[in-house]
Amino acid sequence: MAENPRRWLILGLGLSAQAAACTFVYGLPFLVPYIRAAEGLSLAEVGVLVSAPTVGLLLTLIAWGAAADRYGERVVMALGLGAAGVLVAVGGVGTHDVLPLGVLLLVAGAASASVNAASGRVVMGWFGPRERGLAMGIRQTAQPVGVGVAALTLPFLGQAFGYRAALLFPAVLCVLLAVLVAVLVQDPPRPPRKETERTRSPYLESSALWRLHGSSALLVVPQFAISAFSLEYLVSAQNWTPGAAGVFLGVVQAAGAAGRIATGRWADLAGSRLRPMRQLAVASTLVMLLLGLGDLVAPWLAVAVIAVGAVITVADNGLGFTATAELAGTAWSGRALGAQNTAQNIAAALTPPLLGALVGGSSYALAFAVGAVFPLLAVFTTPVAAEDARRELAEAP
The missing domain is CATH 1.20.1250.20 (MFS general substrate transporter like domains)
Known part of the structure; x- marks a missing residue:
């Protein structure tokens, strides 16, 4: 290239x-x-x-x-x-x-x-x-x-x-x-292809992209569970002032942006996108469980977990996009990235009202515990083996 x-x-x-x-x-x-x-x-x-x-x-x-x-x-x-x-x-x-x-x-x-x-x-x-x-x-x-x-x-x-x-x-x-x-802006070069050649859809060749879109959507749930409810939780459950909660969350959001960059560099050094993504899914599961536990028994723990969780739960975002484009290949990467973004935005739109209804009908602790189920599922659905197979094929003589 x-x-x-x-x-x-x-x-x-x-x-x-x-x-x-x-x-x-x-x-x-x-x-x-x-x-x-x-x-x-x-x-x-x-x-x-x-x-x-x-x-x-x-x-x-x-x-x-x-x-x-x-x-x-x-x-x-x-x-x-x-x-x-x-x-x-x-x-x-x-x-x-x-x-x-x-x-x-x-x-x-x-x-x-x-x-x-x-x-x-x-x-x-x-x-x-x-x-x-x-x-x-x-x-x-x-x-x-x-x-x-x-x-x-x-x-x-x-x-x-x-x-x-x-x-x-x-x-x-x-x-x-x-x-x-x-x-x-300059368009990157594309590999030569005959006019009559048709590129087979990567969605028909394997389930890897479908699983990747699903995993990324599942990992949006803890991200938006924290971003949508943190300010209200700190004000109503922890008795913070709205101004103090806003400043706290503003700093946390900046840390989350830095975390995305650091995670991208980690993936480059590791030579993998999906192994770090799966590890972050494990971490997001623990974040949501600890957040629920903190709400029940230790308010200070809940605040600490919000700070850490706002970084961890957004860190996988760039990894999913990078892996999507790599698995899709040059001819299909635009459509695949569009599908990836669509799946994530649907999950982002559904998470606040559904978890909000659960909070209203029960408690924050239960809602956060339910939120842990989604990244736990992503641990098993993230297609690490497909990425390994693609890398082995690329390295083959």
Whole structure:
């Protein structure tokens, strides 16, 4: 594989492009008070509005991955992200009713999904196996970076200018990054293939990718069990103030982003993605059990486990993406990454309401204990043997 001296610049642009998309896809909750005040919406109604970009993203991830496989990463990222920025801008300042705004946000989320599969694909193409885990770990910090940027800007812009004008910030950010991607990103080389040659789907050849998607989705459950309920748990069960809980969790989120990078480097040194992923599944199981135990008998233990668990439960994310692209191969990596992202987002959407219902009907301790079942299942479903077989085949003379 050709080594591009600009590969780190391309990685930075891929990360920045996805972070820009995240500022509106996952950053809209920071405008909720201003949306409700301006539009008179109930909490349920505003919840539908802020979830619109995520729904759009889920609907188009695989399609954008297929487009990246066929047409290349640069054009897919630039077109999708640029379209998303324009749609958000039109929704913010070009509409007056909530319904057309919601539709435009839905379509903008669908357009932004282009970055998810294509940015991972371009990273996989330019980084070799010895750097790939680190590179994908860095790329996977895009979501916390984007949400952090939204948290630092959107509430202040919403208070000063109104929520519609505040939407111009992520819109301009998306358009700017789309231009930079179009100018500076290079598609990685692809192995030559005859026009008449058809590439068989890796999903038909073995169950490895299906198992990997399932394992990654299972590992999302402890991640979102902690992220969704930590602040409420610290305030209601541990009697912290919301401000103190927010600062604590902000620091923990930063540590989680650093953990993704460190885990990627660990995988490179180990020469494996899925063995570390399985070990992290064991650790996530222990985290959820200790969290439940702490809630029952030792509040200090629960707080300590939240801090450690917020790092451990997100650390596998980049490993799953890297392994997905490697198992899928060049011709199918865009679609496979889209499927991976879809499975994880579905699990992320289902976890808070289902575990929340369990907390309301029983207790935090039981909900956390139930949350331990999912990473425990991932210990057995992670297809380590398939990765070993692929490596042996690649090393064979």
